[in-house]
Ligand code: ADP
């Protein structure tokens with residue numbers, strides 16, 4: 293048995309003492325490729341932030357086998373400000389900071405690697421373009437190039453293919469498979485169940501509580517998906533009441 297990269301023991305995650313994720317236990321094996329599935333508001337992003345070490349559990353314990361610089365993170369597109377006037381190449385180069393440290397200096401070698409990473413995601417010649425001028429797909433390719441440069445052992449992707457054209461999605465799934473082949477641990481939140489079944493051997497299905505975590509064919513069953521939907525309907529009904537109360 294290889295040592296897990298992340299292990300969770302009875303983890304509850306909360307915002308202002310309101311639990312968003314309840315009592316999750318399980319492990320991410322080194323080199324595994326895992327999809328995280330579940331309805332909107334299920335706590336998927338919250339769980340990723342906790343795995344990244346950005347959010348401390350209200351209860352339970354998260355153990356990580358490696359220091360923070362070994363974890364690469366792609367936030368949900370909605371959480372990224374693209375109006376910042378920065379070029380594609382400078383965005384990619386920041387991927388090296390995680391390794392070198394912000395004061396480690398970014399040399400010519402890093403710029404060459406950044407240009408190579410851009411070529412690998414199909415964005416050769418885009419170096420000087422401001423990120424605000426890119427399509428959603430091109431911007432996502434840029435962020436994947438940044439992850440390539442970061443060279444992290446654990447790669448955590450929050451909805452990498454949501455609102456992304458199918459050509460870009462195919463290309464980026466290719467990069468995920470390359471990472472998997474290199475022995476990195478990859479976790480990605482996905483909404484498309486066909487993509488999950490086609491490309492992800494492991495799945496974690498969550499609806500505020502854990503519904504299943506294991507082999508995709510054993511987790512993505514009609515029963516489990518029904519249960520996830522039923523739980524989501526329950527919290528949707530409560531939503532207006534909560535909104536009034538807060
Ligand atoms: P998902 O990614 O599965 O759609 P999230 O993890 O974003 O779900 O959210 C889970 C729950 O936590 C939701 O009810 C959401 O409103 C709440 N939540 C998420 N982020 C915050 C935050 N920063 N402050 C307060 N509540 C939050």
Ligand code: MG
Nearest residue numbers: 336337338368
């Ligand atoms: Mg989310």
